[in-house]
Amino acid sequence: xxxxxxxxxxxxxxxxxxxxxxxxxxxxxxxxxxxxxxxxxxxxxxxxxxxxxxxxxxxxxxxxx
Numbered sequence: 001x002x003x004x005x006x007x008x009x010x011x012x013x014x015x016x017x018x019x020x021x022x023x024x025x026x027x028x029x030x031x032x033x034x035x036x037x038x039x040x041x042x043x044x045x046x047x048x049x050x051x052x053x054x055x056x057x058x059x060x061x062x063x064x065x
Contacts, residue, residue, distance in 0.1 A: 005033075005038075007032050010035065011031045014027070021048070026049065030049060038054060039054070040054065040055045041055070041056045042059050042062050043058070046058065
């Protein structure tokens with residue numbers, strides 16, 4: 001149900017160069033999910049992922065789906 005994904009130099013570079021994320025850790029999570037072709041990002045902070053190219057939802061929303 002849970003998989004730990006690798007975080008590499010490419011993801012660090014993408015995160016550092018993206019001004020869309022005011023929080024560096026959010027950028028790391030986003031690009032890790034994107035580079036590993038994840039289906040969804042689950043977070044309590046939906047507003048931090050407004051420009052996401054993949055679906056973002058809370059844990060409750062995910063469980064309802």
